[in-house]
Amino acid sequence: MVQLTEKQKELIEKFGVIQEQMGLAPAPSRVNSLLTISDENELTFDDIRETLNLSKSATSNALHVLIALDRIGYKTKSGDRKKYFYSKLDQWKSKFKNDILALNGYIEMMKEIAINRNPETIEYNQKLDELTNFMEYFIEETVKIIDKWGHK
Amino acid sequence: MVQLTEKQKELIEKFGVIQEQMGLAPAPSRVNSLLTISDENELTFDDIRETLNLSKSATSNALHVLIALDRIGYKTKSGDRKKYFYSKLDQWKSKFKNDILALNGYIEMMKEIAINRNPETIEYNQKLDELTNFMEYFIEETVKIIDKWGHK
DNA sequence: TTTTTAGTTCTGAAAACGAAGAACTAAAGA
DNA sequence: TCTTTAGTTCTTCGTTTTCAGAACTAAAAA
Known part of the structure; x- marks a missing residue:
């Protein structure tokens, strides 16, 4: 679970709407916003799911969409089965x-x-x-x- | 009613799909395709409706969408209440x-x-x-x- | 004045989309 | 082996989109 300031929550929605207008679905838009705005470099599946109040399926699908679009990536850590998702700004x-x-x-x-x-x-x-x-x-x-x- | 060759019909669908992928709805996409591909410079409301087998409402709405996007325009002729729609390529x-x-x-x-x-x-x-x-x-x-x- | 023309606007229904929940899977841990 | 973890896939359901059909309107014609 990621702790966000009110301002950050506001920015996630605002940036989310901009991305929706660019053709991205609501859930992927919010996920990408969160990964862009949060001060944590990497977030786990559950961080994202809990922070945005999404179902597991919505979270999973959103992450796959964003990976297919090359907007995010993930890294793994040895001895840890979790994936750590991050925003790609350099693409x-x-x-x-x-x-x-x-x-x-x-x-x-x-x-x-x-x-x-x-x-x-x-x-x-x-x-x-x-x-x-x-x-x-x-x-x-x-x-x-x-x-x-x-x-x- | 506009007479179209098989090739023209094929191109209207093909170009229509491209425009759908660019975010335009199916009916406006077909209308814009027709106005781009038909050899007639100007088509009337009923030409478009009959040629594309659209309802009056779908035709009306599609034309309004395309006008709002500045993709088409229309001219009138004095003593004639019909509108003559044409594709704008110069915008x-x-x-x-x-x-x-x-x-x-x-x-x-x-x-x-x-x-x-x-x-x-x-x-x-x-x-x-x-x-x-x-x-x-x-x-x-x-x-x-x-x-x-x-x-x- | 009534009718026709040339559309526009207002429902309503079918189809597509998006997300929730539940069932499932594959790997790791006990 | 049985359970837990970390997600994925399938099914269902509520929205939204898109279009057809009908009702409507405004101008011109009869």
Whole structure:
């Protein structure tokens, strides 16, 4: 069980809501908030379950979701069967990059739409092309930006 | 009623799924796909409703959602009470910019978390700071990139 | 004035989602 | 071997989402 100040509890909810708006379910949002805001570096399954008043299943599922998203990790200690979960803050750069690169799928879709359009709708086809070009430019430049930060 | 080729129908579903994965509901996704893929520049309410086999309410709501998101627009013709809906492809640049700027809210949250952490958890606090700095850098540079495209 | 057109708004029902509780499993301890 | 620990998986249930159908509205036409 983790002892939290009122302020910390408030921040967990506030940050939780922000993460919900980004598409994460309520329980995983709260778990990730707790791991980000708590002053303990590592929390156990039961610390999390008790502190957030979640069921075992909700806790287990939330942790698996967050691990799949690479937002948290866990370590083990020899002679101790418990897992110690912690917030990963350093995956952000690669996460940003992956999100940006995911736009490539969208671009492929745009290209497929473009080649299947009536060539006579010139104006619209041009806009589609422009959008595709912009997105390709955007991805390329953004990846450069991210990589530049690494070399500072 | 809009006549579509099999290929177009296939693309509408495919693009529809992509948009669902981006958080849009099924009906708005299909409507936006139709307006993007159809060779007609403008479609009426009933064109959309009939082509996609949607109810009037679903059609109406989907169109309102897409208008609120600025993904589509409509024009009117004098002496004609119908609305002619069309896909907006040119809002993308400003949409990208807005999405990027929305990260500022996330940064504010990170800062609030940072000032409320125990100052003794030095390593973690440093990572939080780094993340915040990276995000500020990312926003600034990305906005520059987007603006540069406009001046080509 | 009544009817038609072009939608909008209001239920209600089906489906999908999220979390609780209980049953289960695998490893360690007694 | 039996029990405890540390979680995982399965089932169920309450919400929320999404859409259809019906009732409604406002403007134009008849």
